[in-house]
Amino acid sequence: MTAMLKISLPDGSVREVAPGTTPADIAASIGPGLAKAAIAARVDGELRDIMRPLEADASLALVTAKDEKDALELARHDFAHVLAEAVQNLFPGTQITFGPATDDGFYYDFAPKDRPFTDEDLPAIEAEMRRIIAANEPLVREVWERDALIALWREQGETFKAEWAAELPEGDELTVYRAGNFLDMCRGPHLAATGKLDPQAFKLTRVSGAYWRGDQKNAMLSRIYGTGWLNKKQLDAHLTRLEEAAKRDHRRIGQEMDLFHTQSEAQGSIFWHPKGYILWRELEAYMRRRLDAAGYREVKTPQLMDARQWEQSGHWGKYRENMFVVPDEIPSGEDDGPVLSGKADLMALKPMNCPAHVLIFRQGIKSYRDLPIRMAEFGCCHRNEPHGALHGLMRVRQFTQDDAHIFVRADQLVDEVAKFIDLLDRVYQDLGFPSYAIKLALRPDKRFGSEDMWDWSEQSLRDAVAATGRATEAFGWEELPGEGAFYAPKLEFHLTDAIGRTWQVGTIQTDTVLPERLDASYVGEDGERHRPIMLHRAILGSFERFIGILIEHHAGRFPLWLAPVQAVAATIVSDADDYAAEVVAKLRAAGLRAEPDTRNEKINYKVREHSLARVPALLVVGRREAEEGTVAIRRLGEQNQQVLSLDDAITMLKAEATPPDLR
Secondary structure (H helix, E strand, C coil): CCCCEEEECCCCCEEEECCCCCHHHHHHHHCHHHHHHCCEEEECCEEEECCCCCCCCEEEEEECCCCHHHHHHHHHHHHHHHHHHHHHHHCCCCEECCCCECCCEEEEEEECCCCCCCHHHHHHHHHHHHHHHHHCCECEEEEECHHHHHHHHHHCCCHHHHHHHHHCCCCCCEEEEEECCEEEECCCCCCCEHHHCCCCCEEEEEEEEEEHHHCCCCCEEEEEEEEECCCHHHHHHHHHHHHHHHHCCHHHHHHHCCCEECCHHHCCCCEECHHHHHHHHHHHHHHHHHHHHCCCEECCCCCEEEHHHHHHHCHHHHHHHHCCEEECCCCCCCCCCCCHHHCCCEEEECCCCHHHHHHHHCCCCCEHHHCCEEEEEEEEEECCCCHHHCECCCECCEEEEEEEEEEECHHHHHHHHHHHHHHHHHHHHHCCCCCEEEEEECCCCCCCCCHHHHHHHHHHHHHHHHHCCCCCHHHCCEEECCCCCCCCCEEEEEEECCCCCEEEEEEEEEECHHHHHCCCCEECCCCCEECCEEEEEEEEEEHHHHHHHHHHHHCCCCCCCCCCCCEEEEECCHHHHHHHHHHHHHHHHCCCCEEEECCCCCHHHHHHHHHHCCCCEEEEECHHHHHHCEEEEEECCCCCEEEEEHHHHHHHHHHHCCCHHHC
């Protein structure tokens, strides 16, 4: 007699079922409503197909559309699968490669037989995808023997799939999903059938080029992007967000406000214009005041360091391909010590500041009484990002971090991390980001350090967040397995902007590895040498990227204290030119960034132009205002005007222009 399987359900009940029973069978036994709603299952925590037979005793949780995270991942995975089937139906001979789900949709890379795909192909592909969805083709999981699957792909002319299958580790279970006559190698899971997708809940968005395996030495492929959701309402909301995001694009606004530009002569670096650099300086000055008040000591470290230093720190093995490296030519007859791993001496532009801060810490003897030491640097770093990844201010090669490293004793760690979180909270509130999530990134598979170290470090970060009262759902508290740095776990801080997008910005990481590798120590109360714990932390991340986020969050309409130009005195008639000059002089004397506009143009033209430049306050002056000593204040985005005496207007604007930390 075949032994029955014991399946534990979330309500604590246990059902005995025969081997081969599927989660769909169990859903049907509970009730017809659940049978219809269930789209997948979690078996011992693993997301699986609703039709995949159960093989052993297990815990089972049925997944429905209410489990939005899982449901969206499944739907997007299926949309990618349907996209591949549609393309091969319409363009026979096209090879399929990879097709993952993304944060808001999916994409698939293809090797077309005749020509690269273009955006003009998308409507026909969308129509074929809807036909496949309407056909309600079952998505059937099959397990294949490795050599047989490789032979199948080669027989069908799928050389990319054959290459991929041949490189998977021996002993791996190779799974294929079948929909009608279409096959795709995939780990799954999938929905039970294509008809489970809403045919009105997806849209193909664009076509781009992509290299096989992301390597420019490999074949060029056509990548088709799409966005996919559970229903049309979600899709429409997303498309509205995309429209709003396009309006807020920091590159366009940066041009309209004359803040910065990029050009090919300095790929991945920013040319800051005077107005843009005012914004930078105001942000930097604000951060410096916050750090000074929090007990940080600011330092400045070299851009160029010997590669041996990076090898000793461990960064050379991890980041070498992303570092800008130059030879260090030693004059004949001079000896500069042993060369790096037997190679010629090399120097590297720093991709991060942490090793240099350890070298400062090592200068002189440190006592346990000296800790914590909070060392900050607005450090310019360089990383050799691929050309195709560069994107305005958001992804650059040269950037300035609001970096700091805190050297602490073990007994100080929780309190110091909690203080950092409170500081970060004040900064985000001041900059207009009241909503952010806190996530704990846990140990990755490849890492330095002992298991005991990782256990302690991860728990210390949990305790610090709990101490601030923020380890709650309201703060999006979540743990992320495998997402930590190679040397330490970290807390990540994800901002939510004005249109609901999230940005991972701030971080703090515990590190016991780098102080060991670079021989940092302090003298303890017992008179012996001890290793400090090093906290790597940033609030903004990088000035470039954070300013890009600020631009898009505020749509260029910065609070008055950050605005590059805070006020413009615009004349209605030339008779008011002298008064406009007086207004600007008094505004500047009060510390406000003001400019005159006495051009021979109509006032409506001036209003439109300064609105496009996002000037917060337009002070309109004519004969009456000049005679009465008043100004008519027109706020950005508002139709009404407020008439005040010049002195009252200056008092009001000066108060608004005071940075939050100085109020």
